[in-house]
Amino acid sequence: MSGIALLVAVCLPLFLRSVDKETKTSDEHINLLIATKLDDTAKAINQRTDQKLDLINGKIDELSEKIGDAQGQLKRLKGSPSQVLGKIRADIETATKESRIIPTTEMVSYKAAIHSIQPSSPEFWPTVAAVINYDSFVNQKKGHAPDPKKVSKVCPILTIGQNNAMIGGEYSNCIVNLDTQVFQGVTFKDSVIQYHGGTTTLDQVRFINCAFVLDLPPAPELRPAEKLLFALLDSPDQRSIAVSSN
Numbered sequence: 001m002s003g004i005a006l007l008v009a010v011c012l013p014l015f016l017r018s019v020d021k022e023t024k025t026s027d028e029h030i031n032l033l034i035a036t037k038l039d040d041t042a043k044a045i046n047q048r049t050d051q052k053l054d055l056i057n058g059k060i061d062e063l064s065e066k067i068g069d070a071q072g073q074l075k076r077l078k079g080s081p082s083q084v085l086g087k088i089r090a091d092i093e094t095a096t097k098e099s100r101i102i103p104t105t106e107m108v109s110y111k112a113a114i115h116s117i118q119p120s121s122p123e124f125w126p127t128v129a130a131v132i133n134y135d136s137f138v139n140q141k142k143g144h145a146p147d148p149k150k151v152s153k154v155c156p157i158l159t160i161g162q163n164n165a166m167i168g169g170e171y172s173n174c175i176v177n178l179d180t181q182v183f184q185g186v187t188f189k190d191s192v193i194q195y196h197g198g199t200t201t202l203d204q205v206r207f208i209n210c211a212f213v214l215d216l217p218p219a220p221e222l223r224p225a226e227k228l229l230f231a232l233l234d235s236p237d238q239r240s241i242a243v244s245s246n
Contacts, residue, residue: 081117085127129214132232136211145211197224207241
């Protein structure tokens with residue numbers, strides 16, 4: 001065997017073992033980098049998941065607390081339907097005179113109590129009116145609705161085909177009385193809305209940042225505009241109320 005062949009025979013296995021060793025070392029390094037990256041990614045995902053779970057748990061605890069407060073308020077409102085309705089109106093009247101904001105949980109309990117009573121019960125509709133008027137009073141204090149005492153302009157009436165009909169258009173900063181009127185495709189903004197429980201037709205009507213001044217009789221001869229009244233009663237802030245038909 002020549003010297004070159006002998007050298008190749010000796011060095012080639014050593015070189016191949018060296019290459020194999022370097023390859024294994026490189027693979028191990030790459031695997032370590034991948035494992036570290038995956039571990040960091042998993043930690044980041046777990047951290048974000050924990051943060052979201054903490055947020056969800058906080059919301060659940062807050063909701064449970066509000067439900068508990070509302071249930072406590074409902075227990076306080078014991079008695080006959082007339083007594084419950086009377087208690088609600090008395091509390092609202094006192095808060096209005098004192099310019100005091102009733103806690104949200106308490107208002108929620110009042111509205112839940114009203115929903116549990118038949119509309120045919122005496123004083124049902126006056127109590128609904130009291131709650132709606134109070135919500136408007138709170139909006140006035142927050143600057144989200146106009147002060148009825150400072151609005152004097154009457155909204156224009158558009159008569160198309162029949163008397164007392166307002167069809168189409170947008171009206172702002174004015175007073176409108178809903179009784180005996182027909183409204184279709186009308187939007188009222190920053191206006192004072194009066195209603196006394198009379199007949200009215202509301203179709204595709206919107207009220208945006210309006211103040212509501214209602215005076216409903218204890219036992220109306222005809223059913224009042226229930227869709228509007230319950231939409232107002234159930235609204236969290238009265239900022240935007242839409243009535244499709246009534």
